[in-house]
């Protein structure tokens with residue numbers, strides 16, 4: 001077997017059923033991440049309205065920024081194609097990966 005054949009085998013996409021199952025898990029996780037984000041923003045807004053003094057100290061802002069960074073990091077790790085690991089960003093995925101064209105949904 002030549003080196004070229006080995007490389008070609010390495011590039012073969014994984015089992016389509018496993019990719020669809022993994023995509024479903026990631027899509028559900030992504031929905032939860034957005035639900036948590038909305039809850040965080042809403043509680044931040046409520047806090048800012050009723051207890052603005054709570055958000056005044058610098059540590060409160062540092063904590064808020066840290067939470068947003070953690071959220072973004074989780075999102076960055078999660079919202080990727082199970083086949084080619086391409087980051088989907090804000091795109092809404094309609095059944096097919098825009099990178100490797102693998103079928104993600106039925």
Ligand SMILES: [Zn+2]
Nearest residue numbers: 081084097100
């Ligand atoms: Zn892909």
